[in-house]
Amino acid sequence: MSLALPLEPSRRGACPSLDMPMQTGDGLLARIRIAGGQLDPVRLEQLAVLGGTYGNGVIEITARGNLQVRGLTAALAPAFASAVRQVIDVETGLVVETPPLAGDDPLEFIDPRPLAASIKALAAPFAHRLGPKVAVIVDGNGQIGLGALKADLRLVAVGPDIWLVSVGATLLGTTRRPLDCAGVVLTALASLGLQGRATDLPLADLAPELDDLVSSSAPVRQPVSSPIGRFPMHRGKATGLGLPFGAMACESIAALADGAWRSGISAFRPGPHHSLIAIGGDGSLIEEASQIGFITHPNDPRTRISACIGSDGCASGHIAARAVASRLAPSLAPGSNLHVSGCQKGCAHPGRAEVTLIGRADGYGLVIDGRAGDTPRAVLRADQLETALLAAQG
Numbered sequence: 001m002s003l004a005l006p007l008e009p010s011r012r013g014a015c016p017s018l019d020m021p022m023q024t025g026d027g028l029l030a031r032i033r034i035a036g037g038q039l040d041p042v043r044l045e046q047l048a049v050l051g052g053t054y055g056n057g058v059i060e061i062t063a064r065g066n067l068q069v070r071g072l073t074a075a076l077a078p079a080f081a082s083a084v085r086q087v088i089d090v091e092t093g094l095v096v097e098t099p100p101l102a103g104d105d106p107l108e109f110i111d112p113r114p115l116a117a118s119i120k121a122l123a124a125p126f127a128h129r130l131g132p133k134v135a136v137i138v139d140g141n142g143q144i145g146l147g148a149l150k151a152d153l154r155l156v157a158v159g160p161d162i163w164l165v166s167v168g169a170t171l172l173g174t175t176r177r178p179l180d181c182a183g184v185v186l187t188a189l190a191s192l193g194l195q196g197r198a199t200d201l202p203l204a205d206l207a208p209e210l211d212d213l214v215s216s217s218a219p220v221r222q223p224v225s226s227p228i229g230r231f232p233m234h235r236g237k238a239t240g241l242g243l244p245f246g247a248m249a250c251e252s253i254a255a256l257a258d259g260a261w262r263s264g265i266s267a268f269r270p271g272p273h274h275s276l277i278a279i280g281g282d283g284s285l286i287e288e289a290s291q292i293g294f295i296t297h298p299n300d301p302r303t304r305i306s307a308c309i310g311s312d313g314c315a316s317g318h319i320a321a322r323a324v325a326s327r328l329a330p331s332l333a334p335g336s337n338l339h340v341s342g343c344q345k346g347c348a349h350p351g352r353a354e355v356t357l358i359g360r361a362d363g364y365g366l367v368i369d370g371r372a373g374d375t376p377r378a379v380l381r382a383d384q385l386e387t388a389l390l391a392a393q394g
């Protein structure tokens with residue numbers, strides 16, 4: 001199989017995939033969307049081996065719950081894509097996301113997967129005209145919600161047959177005809193072309209069509225729930241683990257998958273906020289996962305730190321960002337968040353953070369309540385970081 005030319009990261013709407021990896025500072029980055037959202041322990045171990053063979057030895061799980069492998073070369077990326085497809089089926093087309101426990105969650109109002117499948121089928125004839133970053137979320141409102149993720153169209157169940165509809169950040173109201181709403185919104189998005197996102201949609205122009213479908217509703221804020229911990233399912237329990245800074249060594253992933261059989265785990269599902277959800281089992285995996293290095297407690301401060309690979313694997317990095325982040329984690333106050341970036345590009349966290357430390361040729365830039373690209377208020381030495389972090393948190 002041949003691949004298209006690598007994506008340039010600066011292109012608006014660019015989105016890496018297995019077949020169209022993106023050029024980054026540390027080689028090509030391939031993002032893998034697992035069809036059906038889960039894989040058994042054997043396949044997870046096989047993917048980890050492939051990541052180590054073809055990539056930089058690290059598997060990432062993104063904030064949206066996709067697998068990523070970095071450090072691919074243009075020469076080997078096609079062989080990697082082919083090898084991955086021999087292990088798993090890869091999802092393509094419009095991104096329609098459901099929570100990782102969808103269908104197994106006794107607290108969700110409704111299994112959102114049938115509606116998600118219908119939306120994907122509805123959009124199939126014109127999906128090639130939707131931008132690659134267009135995302136639809138269909139959420140049954142159970143234990144692990146997707147409320148913190150951005151979506152062009154969001155449908156959240158608030159009853160067995162009633163859904164909150166949001167377009168971008170705008171809550172439109174409730175509907176009992178979610179598929180019709182999706183048809184109106186996605187058709188309008190497709191008319192904008194491959195660059196079109198929900199923020200570009202003139203919602204007033206859609207009002208005549210949506211008025212018959214949507215009733216006004218008071219603003220509802222979906223609680224953001226941690227994917228880390230033990231969760232009851234209709235049958236058995238699930239165990240949510242976190243990847244520190246969204247990444248784990250391939251050997252560590254393989255070790256987890258290898259041990260999963262002993263704990264009775266039947267499958268793994270990548271989840272939001274860099275999590276990996278183990279399905280089934282008696283909970284004994286938690287101790288083993290903790291020893292391997294996974295996050296097993298929702299209050300672990302590393303869940304509130306973003307860090308890229310930095311100089312450990314990126315030519316642009318001035319600091320080993322994840323090593324610095326690990327060192328600073330014990331100094332992070334409860335509720336605070338930190339971004340440690342290898343350089344001012346801020347790949348791991350494009351948004352604002354309470355404290356951002358940026359690797360520079362002359363030290364560590366310190367930004368308070370801003371982004372990695374902002375002008376730092378001070379440049380620090382390595383031995384000043386803990387003190388500066390504590391001072392910034394008051």
Ligand code: SF4
Nearest residue numbers: 308314317342343347
């Ligand atoms: S932010 Fe990190 S990953 Fe991105 S270019 Fe800079 S060092 Fe590399």
